[in-house]
Amino acid sequence: MSQNEIKLERPLFYNNPFGLRFEIGPAEIGVWVSRERRQLNEKYFNAALERAQNIFDTAFTLTDEISIVYQMFSDGRRRIKKKCYILRQINTGSTKEIAFSDHRELYSESLGYKCEFWHRATVSGLTVADINIKKILLALINTDFGSRQPVIAGECYFINHTKGLVLSLYDDRGMDVVALKKETLQALYKIHNKLLLNYDRAHIDQVFSHI
Template identity: 30%
Template sequence: MTSALTRFLQQHYPSLTTAKPLFDCWLISLRFNLQKDTLSTSDEAYFQEVVHRASLLFRAVFAPDEPALLVYEQWRSKRHRIRSSNYLLRQLPVSQTAIHFQRITNPYSDTLKWMRMHFPTISQIPYTEILAAISNQDFGRRPALHGRLFFLNQRTGLAFHMYDDRGLDIIGPDVASLRYLYEEFNELILDYDRPHIDALFAT
């Protein structure tokens, strides 16, 4: 039986591979800056601003109770596996039978194996808590969510990936699907990638 993830990719992103940062994997993409230059990572206000910006963008991609598919990838070894105690699974009331597990190629090296799981959401996503956990991953803060998490909008085809406290990527199946995000959140676009992004929406 074809999985929900396979069907999503076949419909919207038939040539997509996530071996690189999502922004670099797909031509039609946006990259947003979550950091405020005047704040230091030693300040709690820094993390509050990161989650605030990420939450604004999440709400722009997902309406309340929007059908979503969550894809989570993590390294695995004898000590590191995706367990039911994983922070993500503790935030979402999903049954084990609804989770599809898959071994995948390690996108970074040959020494560690990776595991992917994906499942549809069955209730409203506690996105603020999850995004905060992603922002904490490199700072010894708790809770923390390591690995890579993708939120897929099954209605619009948009894919949302916050890679850490620095920023997040959103890709779409066509330019029109991302134009409203480009216009509404233009001031948050990462300056380093702005020339590429502005050229994409110039036509």
């Protein structure tokens, strides 16, 4: 699968032909121990990471060919550095290169000035063993919580070329997994059905409950 076949723009679930949307942060546990004291609930984040990891492990196997795309908005001055947190979690080795590119076709309706674009770093030819998946997932879960580290400012997409799907954990609330073919996501739909986001469940069931 070419990475250009799936639109890497949030919300991934609504921008592509077939998708699943999972609830990652468990509402029954709750984010806060005490909102007044701004004390976060560590059990919530541990459970969210476990859910995200379990879904990832179903969608990606050890031998799958993977690319990672990391992208962020730029006003013309911001760039993705090779030593940024997310790229430091990837073992690029001597045979893999990081490709940097600029994009104005992404979120084009919100780009008001010619100097604005989305800066992207793509690392291809990877396998699961090349990536510290747990640390990247945790940083994405921490996106909206400045007091927690590590954290990633930007968007991260895991592209599975072998299976033909893309996974995006957008923050602690949810994860999208999309594909060009419904059959690609059928196993994920069955295995992790209980984690489907209730807001989109009716639509997802309508698509995937009948093969």
